[in-house]
Amino acid sequence: MASAQPTIAIVGRGLVGARVAQHVMSQNIPVIAVSRDRVVEAYGADVVVLAHRNPHAALASTLMGQGSSVVSVGGGLDDTMDMLALHERAVAAGHSMIVGAACSPGASGLLLHYMLDMFDTVDEVHLAVHGTGGPQCARAHHDGLAGVAVGWHDGEWFKRPGGSGRELCWFPDPVNARDCYRFETPEPVLMLRVEPSLRRISARTSATRRDRLTARLPMLLPPHAEGGIGALRVEVRGTKDGIRHVEICGMAERIASIAASVAAHTALAILKSPVAPGVHVLGESSLPNAEILNALVAGGLTLHQFVGS
Structure with a gap:
């Protein structure tokens, strides 16, 4: 069961994981930061961000079964296909999983x-x-x-x-x-x-x-x-x-800064307003894309648009 106080767990203590934690803590949300081999400490968090090395699919399936929604920064082709195949698993668990929430993809x-x-x-x-x-x-x-x-x-x-x-x-x-x-x-x-x-x-x-x-x-x-x-x-x-x-x-x-900002603000967005159970991709209409993009810009990222012919 999810804890009474909303929490976000982060699996992975590299550059992206550390910066995700900074973004989340700046919003006064409790953070559980763990390495891959101590992932059991993340069980039951409302949202878990997977910021460790691929693969993510098997762990994502386990975490949803333990009561968490999942945000993955993974970008491997085979692992992503495996995560997309978890849609029915996510629906049955009643949780959502956001695939490819980094820079590219994300x-x-x-x-x-x-x-x-x-x-x-x-x-x-x-x-x-x-x-x-x-x-x-x-x-x-x-x-x-x-x-x-x-x-x-x-x-x-x-x-x-x-x-x-x-x-x-x-x-x-x-x-x-x-x-x-x-x-x-x-x-x-x-x-x-x-x-x-x-x-x-x-x-x-x-x-x-x-x-x-x-x-x-x-x-x-x-x-x-x-x-x-x-x-x-x-x-x-x-x-x-x-x-x-x-x-x-x-x-x-x-x-790493782009990836961390995308992952963190995606996790914060679905913590604030949960989306329908299932597997989702950033950009799909099922997600609050404008809210997440606005948060990236507010956090310091600048959008550039080509002007010319």
Whole structure:
């Protein structure tokens, strides 16, 4: 049973977990911060944020059975698919699970939802991310370039090798232009859930030549404690007033800070106003997306919008 005083538990004590705790405590909400091997101490919390290394699906299922709603920052493709498959489990438990509540995925879904009102119809989304957070995020970036990238093209799924499909993408200052490549990510799957009318979806990450050449080898150097300023951009295409229309929004900040802010404010939002039991994705109409995005901005993140032609 959930405690009488609302609590949020955080599993994982890395960069993201620590910053989630800071955000939550700033709202005077009790926090239970535990490592993965002491997760039993999180049982019964109203909301549990999973901020440790993948996989998350099995633990999320257990936590819902113990009476908690779950917010996952995980971004692995296979693990995300396993979490999406827990919908009936979540409904039966009477709790909700928010999948991919980080930067990419996570903030990307919020930006897509934000831009939908700028169109009459939408049919394409193309997103790109630059940078990594802590060591686990750096390892995920390394593995993603060696994985299998999925995309959505004219209503059909396709697969391409990670590290292929170079495209020059412009990010908000100070990141600016970066060469980006396909990588293994659940983003296309989640974006299609947000807007089923989409006909084309792609996702890329920035990478250097060394990143690509060494992607299928063990990491040559230990990952850094934290990356520098990262960035996210989401490009939406569709129609407005009968003509083709394009909007691009993004943000530039340390990736771990974006991820922590998204996860924390998602947890706070569903603690305040619980959503229907089941599995949800940021950007879907079942979630208070505008409230979460506004909280990100109020907390210091800046939205950038491309203006030009």
